[in-house]
Amino acid sequence: MILFAPEIREDFIARGWWRDELLADLIARNAAREPDTEALIDAPDRARFASGEPRRLNWAEVEQEARALSTVLYEEGLRRDDVILTQLPNVVELVILFLAAWRLGVIMTPAPAQHRAHELGHIARKTDAKAAVTALRIGKDEAAARMREVADAAPSLTKVFAIDGADDGVVDLGARLKNVSEKALQEADEAVAALEMSSGDVVTICWTSGTEAEPKGVPRSSTEWLAISDFVRSAAKLPDSATTLAPFPIVNQSGVTSIATWLDLGGALILHHPFDLDVFLEQLSAERVEFTLAAPAVLARMLDKPEALDAIDFNRLNTLGSGSATLSPSVLEKIKTRYGVDIINNYGSNEGAGLVSTPEDIPDFEERSVYFARLGHPEFGYNFPYAERIRTRLVDPDTGEDITEPGRVGELRVKGPTVFAGYWRSPELTAAAFDEDGWYRSGDLFEIAGEGGRYFKFLGRLKDIIVRGGMNISSEELENHLHAHPAIIEAAIIGAPDEIMGERICACIAASGQAPSMDELNAYLRDVKKVAVYKQIERLEVFDALPRNPVGKVLKRDLREIVRARSQND
Numbered sequence: 068m069i070l071f072a073p074e075i076r077e078d079f080i081a082r083g084w085w086r087d088e089l090l091a092d093l094i095a096r097n098a099a100r101e102p103d104t105e106a107l108i109d110a111p112d113r114a115r116f117a118s119g120e121p122r123r124l125n126w127a128e129v130e131q132e133a134r135a136l137s138t139v140l141y142e143e144g145l146r147r148d149d150v151i152l153t154q155l156p157n158v159v160e161l162v163i164l165f166l167a168a169w170r171l172g173v174i175m176t177p178a179p180a181q182h183r184a185h186e187l188g189h190i191a192r193k194t195d196a197k198a199a200v201t202a203l204r205i206g207k208d209e210a211a212a213r214m215r216e217v218a219d220a221a222p223s224l225t226k227v228f229a230i231d232g233a234d235d236g237v238v239d240l241g242a243r244l245k246n247v248s249e250k251a252l253q254e255a256d257e258a259v260a261a262l263e264m265s266s267g268d269v270v271t272i273c274w275t276s277g278t279e280a281e282p283k284g285v286p287r288s289s290t291e292w293l294a295i296s297d298f299v300r301s302a303a304k305l306p307d308s309a310t311t312l313a314p315f316p317i318v319n320q321s322g323v324t325s326i327a328t329w330l331d332l333g334g335a336l337i338l339h340h341p342f343d344l345d346v347f348l349e350q351l352s353a354e355r356v357e358f359t360l361a362a363p364a365v366l367a368r369m370l371d372k373p374e375a376l377d378a379i380d381f382n383r384l385n386t387l388g389s390g391s392a393t394l395s396p397s398v399l400e401k402i403k404t405r406y407g408v409d410i411i412n413n414y415g416s417n418e419g420a421g422l423v424s425t426p427e428d429i430p431d432f433e434e435r436s437v438y439f440a441r442l443g444h445p446e447f448g449y450n451f452p453y454a455e456r457i458r459t460r461l462v463d464p465d466t467g468e469d470i471t472e473p474g475r476v477g478e479l480r481v482k483g484p485t486v487f488a489g490y491w492r493s494p495e496l497t498a499a500a501f502d503e504d505g506w507y508r509s510g511d512l513f514e515i516a517g518e519g520g521r522y523f524k525f526l527g528r529l530k531d532i533i534v535r536g537g538m539n540i541s542s543e544e545l546e547n548h549l550h551a552h553p554a555i556i557e558a559a560i561i562g563a564p565d566e567i568m569g570e571r572i573c574a575c576i577a578a579s580g581q582a583p584s585m586d587e588l589n590a591y592l593r594d595v596k597k598v599a600v601y602k603q604i605e606r607l608e609v610f611d612a613l614p615r616n617p618v619g620k621v622l623k624r625d626l627r628e629i630v631r632a633r634s635q636n637d
Contacts (some may be wrong), residue, residue: 068174069150069267070286070488076267084484085290085457086297087266092168093330094130100333101308102127103513108354109159110339112346116206118231122159125432126333129163132244136167143226145198147172147262150272152196152224154178154187157317157340160230163269164200165317165326169289171255172264176272176284177318179538180205180341184217184597189281190222193492194272198226203234206341210535211237220585264386264512268288272491273319275417275539279469282541284321289601292327294484295320295419299328301452302388302411302423303358303468310383312337312350312359315537320417321360344368348375355380360388362537364567366398366410381406388413391537394436402425403432414439414525416531420509422523425451429522438522439513443483447521457483460506461513464529467502473515478529480506532622533562533570540572540602548596549588557613560622565604573606575613575626577628583607608633 071074097106106129109121124132145151151168153175155161161177168175176194178187188637191195199218201210211229215236218224226238233239243335256324274282299305309332313325319341329336337354339347344365350356352375359367366389369376387402389415399410412424412435424438427450429435440449443458461470461477470477485509489497501507510530513523533540542560551557556577576582583591585607591600614625 068269069265069288070269071288076290082450082456084294086293087265088171088289088293089264089266089283090289090292090327090330091166091264092271093164093333094133094170097330097333098126098130100126104308105335106329107159107162107566108335108337110157111353112338112343113158116156116341117158117202118204119158124159129166130575132163133170134167134252134256135244135247136163136240137170137259138247139200139240139251139257140173141165141258142172142251143198143243145171145173147264148174148195148269148544149198150176150194151176152178152187152191152199153195154180154182154199154201155230156180156202156206157313157322157338158230159338161317162326162336162338164197165323169270169435172262172268174269174272174286175392177323178274179316179601180210180381181599181601182209183593183599184220185193186282186599187214188220190274191224192216193224193284196221197223198228199224200228200230200240203229203232203237222427224581225545227635232322237573248356261573271323273323273417275319281544283493283496285487286489287323287487290526291419291485291487292323293331295324295421296328296331298421298423298453298485299388300331301325301340301535302413302425303388305332305358307332308334309357310335310337310355312339312354312356314339314346314347314360315338318421320415321537329540345373345375348372348379351384352378352380355383357383358386359384360390360447363392363398364388364403365392370405373422373583375408379406381408385409386411390414391534396432396436399436401434410435412436412439415474416509418487418507418509419483420479420507420511421457421480421485422479423453424453427451434522437518439525441515441521441523444521447519455457456487457481459523461515461523462502462506464512471520472482473517473520473557476514477511479509479511479513479523482506500541533560533572535562535570535572535601536568538601542555545572545592545598545602548591548592548598549574549576551596552583552588552591554580554583557621559613559623559626561623561626561630563634571605572602573608573630574604575608575610575630577610577612606630 085265106126109126113121228240232262243304269286272284347571409426414422422450424435464478490519512526531542545560565571589603616620
């Protein structure tokens with residue numbers, strides 16, 4: 068299933084911006100080059116959140132397990148362009164599942180471990196997923212039982228597999244793998260060889276939440292994932308066979324990029340999840356990692372553990388990526404001065420709007436913490452190789468006028484090989500995501516800044532979302548749930564600033580009679596609406612009536628000021 072128009076594919080491939088390669092083919096290439104080299108490694112604390120002991124596979128074993136699993140999926144009736152919904156933590160089996168699905172031309176749609184029946188049901192119905200793969204338990208959560216509940220309400224979802232055992236209506240995928248015959252392997256190989264797949268075929272659907280009440284699916288092909296890998300590799304200057312560590316859940320662009328980059332590099336991929344700073348630092352030392360990502364708050368906390376940092380080989384790990392929140396200039400300077408490590412500041416979205424601040428292009432710590440290279444403007448002569456591939460402009464969100472002068476706020480719009488084709492089965496949302504000239508509307512506000520106007524400065528979000536610990540949460544989704552509560556007259560969700568998570572969820576409500584408590588509202592969201600735990604309300608503010616403008620729109624700007632003032636008086 069190819070979503071991009073042929074002329075776009077041909078143009079990008081001719082320019083060298085897209086590679087006409089399949090992610091699945093890179094598995095065999097790496098296994099042939101370095102069969103005995105370690106390739107895929109579990110976190111040492113795997114037993115804390117998943118069954119089984121930590122696993123370490125070389126490239127030959129990765130290829131063998133992907134082949135065997137693709138055979139099982141084929142025997143179970145999965146075919147090209149079918150969709151598998153998966154909910155797993157970052158374990159070896161999850162990565163092998165991606166590889167096995169891609170070998171068959173099957174589309175993977177991963178969901179965060181925190182998602183519950185509400186979110187999972189939406190994904191299953193929107194994609195017509197044919198199968199789901201999860202675990203009996205993720206931590207203490209009974210994931211397989213929940214997925215079976217989702218399947219009962221999703222007609223297409225006829226098969227539920229668990230990687231670690233069987234349950235009522237749940238097939239033990241591990242047991243199936245132990246009984247794969249040579250004949251079955253050969254039959255699946257023949258089926259794969261006959262597929263004639265294209266590098267433009269959709270291989271994943273990841274999910275993002277913006278101003279709309281429901282998550283939106285972002286489909287991606289092999290060519291797109293390799294273009295995003297090129298973006299990462301060129302920014303971090305990663306050599307072939309580099310070892311990388313994936314600290315974020317493999318569910319969205321950041322996570323799946325770690326798989327694509329690993330396949331592209333042909334090195335080792337170290338898994339980590341859920342985040343634990345001590346384990347993270349242990350892995351950076353023990354596995355001799357050459358590149359990873361760390362949120363701004365994590366970078367600051369790392370400096371409080373000098374003994375752990377002293378055990379890391381910073382001759383290998385000389386670059387780190389960060390982003391999703393404002394960076395501290397002093398932290399950047401301390402990490403560079405003490406350990407010789409450069410921090411790359413990243414801005415990005417599932418849809419492919421990407422900016423970057425590299426040490427070569429923005430050497431000043433103060434500037435790199437808040438500015439991004441103004442990509443697509445060759446007069447600035449950036450060192451970043453991707454600078455001429457990504458085109459950017461700022462547009463006044465009210466008038467549509469292009470902004471070319473510093474100090475004026477505008478919405479970032481983007482074109483280029485990393486920008487997606489459109490939302491999955493959502494033509495209206497896709498039409499709204501692009502302007503009349505085909506530029507992707509990021510929904511984020513920037514201004515032109517720096518000497519000669521060579522940088523962009525991020526100012527905020529046009530879309531009404533909360534970014535909590537790197538996860539985007541739709542205010543509208545939670546507001547719709549709260550409005551269904553019998554005691555609530557009106558509700559608005561805003562983000563309350565937080566040093567660790569970036570923002571926390573604050574519910575502002577007006578109630579009929581006695582206002583429900585925060586615990587009562589969270590129980591309602593959890594048990595009745597079945598929303599994910601990370602969307603639980605963390606602060607509750609009660610009003611007689613919410614402030615509104617003359618046409619009745621809730622003034623969230625006023626709510627934020629009121630909540631800020633109340634916080635100071637607490």
